[in-house]
Amino acid sequence: MDKKQYERPMIKPLNTGLMNKFGTKTEYTPKTHIDGNRVSDLLEEYGSPLFVLSERKIRENIRSAKRIFETRYPKVQFAWSYKTNYLNAVCNIFHQEGSWGEVVSMFEYEKAMKNGVPTDKILFNGPDKTDEDLIVAINNNSPIHIDHLDELYRLTELAKEMHKKPRVAIRVNMDTGIHPMWDRFGFNYENGQAWEAINKIMASETLDLIGLHCHIGTYMLMASAYGVAASKMADLALSIKKRYDKTITYIDMGGGFASKNTLKGAYQPGTDTVPEIHEYAEAITTALLNAGFENDDLPYLYLETGRALIDDAGFLLGSVISNKRLSDGRRATIMDFGVNILFTAFWYNHKISPAQEFSHHTEDTVMYGPLCMNIDVIRENVTMPPLNKGDNVVVHYVGAYNITQSMQFISLRPAVVLIDTKDTPHIIKNKETLEDVEVKEVKPEYLSTFEL
Numbered sequence: 001m002d003k004k005q006y007e008r009p010m011i012k013p014l015n016t017g018l019m020n021k022f023g024t025k026t027e028y029t030p031k032t033h034i035d036g037n038r039v040s041d042l043l044e045e046y047g048s049p050l051f052v053l054s055e056r057k058i059r060e061n062i063r064s065a066k067r068i069f070e071t072r073y074p075k076v077q078f079a080w081s082y083k084t085n086y087l088n089a090v091c092n093i094f095h096q097e098g099s100w101g102e103v104v105s106m107f108e109y110e111k112a113m114k115n116g117v118p119t120d121k122i123l124f125n126g127p128d129k130t131d132e133d134l135i136v137a138i139n140n141n142s143p144i145h146i147d148h149l150d151e152l153y154r155l156t157e158l159a160k161e162m163h164k165k166p167r168v169a170i171r172v173n174m175d176t177g178i179h180p181m182w183d184r185f186g187f188n189y190e191n192g193q194a195w196e197a198i199n200k201i202m203a204s205e206t207l208d209l210i211g212l213h214c215h216i217g218t219y220m221l222m223a224s225a226y227g228v229a230a231s232k233m234a235d236l237a238l239s240i241k242k243r244y245d246k247t248i249t250y251i252d253m254g255g256g257f258a259s260k261n262t263l264k265g266a267y268q269p270g271t272d273t274v275p276e277i278h279e280y281a282e283a284i285t286t287a288l289l290n291a292g293f294e295n296d297d298l299p300y301l302y303l304e305t306g307r308a309l310i311d312d313a314g315f316l317l318g319s320v321i322s323n324k325r326l327s328d329g330r331r332a333t334i335m336d337f338g339v340n341i342l343f344t345a346f347w348y349n350h351k352i353s354p355a356q357e358f359s360h361h362t363e364d365t366v367m368y369g370p371l372c373m374n375i376d377v378i379r380e381n382v383t384m385p386p387l388n389k390g391d392n393v394v395v396h397y398v399g400a401y402n403i404t405q406s407m408q409f410i411s412l413r414p415a416v417v418l419i420d421t422k423d424t425p426h427i428i429k430n431k432e433t434l435e436d437v438e439v440k441e442v443k444p445e446y447l448s449t450f451e452l
């Protein structure tokens with residue numbers, strides 16, 4: 001019998017389907033403080049509900065992600081995905097940590113510019129760029145990531161009219177083994193569209209192809225998909241070098257790393273099952289380093305990761321309005337925050353912790369928001385200790401997308417507080433007022449009076 005080959009032991013995070021060593025009921029510990037500030041004090045000071053962001057956690061996240069990538073690859077540049085959370089205070093923390101800006105509309109572009117990001121460090125993504133937008137981006141020398149052929153042709157025309165050579169990349173979509181495939185943005189790799197677009201750009205001589213961009217999906221649970229994507233991107237870059245002797249400056253791998261939230265229908269909490277950033281980093285950097293670039297030609301690796309850097313730095317604090325029994329006997333608890341400000345409740349089972357000590361008695365509970373509509377459900381089923389009217393809770397991992405996607409529906413949106421690295425809270429967005437909401441309304445004179 002042959003001697004078996006030695007395999008070194010490995011330590012890996014727990015996989016889907018395995019038990020967390022603490023069991024599944026992670027809601028059971030109270031969360032009384034956030035970065036040294038008592039939850040009930042914050043609610044008293046700034047009103048309930050309230051978004052709270054931890055500056056310490058944000059900085060830890062981006063520093064850790066940078067370190068992880070930079071130890072594996074020599075040329076790394078992060079760009080903050082504005083749509084994930086574009087409160088200016090948040091963006092500026094990322095800019096202070098060295099991140100450029102990544103925007104998907106002129107509104108976001110202007111925000112990044114106003115925050116002081118040099119325009120050649122604003123990556124302009126998205127399918128909706130008007131002529132006016134393109135002209136601004138061309139004049140500002142911003143990297144424009146082309147989404148479709150109409151944009152490519154329009155950009156070529158504008159470049160000729162303006163006697164400029166815009167710096168462009170194309171967005172590439174591809175099969176990474178993950179389905180459904182995200183193929184609505186950019187040019188497909190497998191069917192040759194991406195290569196055709198590259199040939200068109202190179203033939204036109206009016207556009208300067210400086211990079212390749214992809215964003216293969218969001219909340220991606222398989223790090224290996226990024227290895228596949230990075231190989232395909234590298235293959236395009238090497239083909240450009242071979243056919244045109246042109247070295248592109250960067251490969252932008254987009255975002256999509258999963259945050260610690262638990263998807264609805266998942267067996268185990270996201271904290272136990274989602275890949276760690278180093279797993280994504282390993283997949284991407286290994287693929288790039290193995291692709292066959294000459295050392296001088298090694299492209300920059302750009303990353304636009306959003307949710308994985310901010311979700312766990314954000315908390316939604318709220319209070320119980322009331323408890324009731326449903327007709328089937330289940331307990332229902334009505335909170336003072338709804339899905340209009342917690343949009344991600346539609347696809348995540350958010351972890352929710354009571355903010356005060358409690359006894360060991362627990363009960364399955366439906367948690368509703370305060371909106372007068374049936375879909376306003378925060379958790380369909382959560383094991384909670386009995387909460388009384390006025391008790392406080394903390395909803396975890398809400399830093400990504402909830403603030404940018406929030407709706408002013410039925411009620412006014414809450415304030416946002418940032419707790420700095422010395423544990424001092426700062427208001428970074430004031431509570432909405434009736435005046436804010438009505439500021440754009442116009443009431444025609446003839447409708448201004450009535451008799452009842």
Ligand SMILES: *Cc1c(COP(=O)(O)O)cnc(C)c1O
Nearest residue numbers: 081215218255256304305306307
């Ligand atoms: C939304 C978006 C990101 C960020 O995605 P996350 O899933 O939050 O990491 C990055 N790049 C592009 C082009 C995007 O549209």
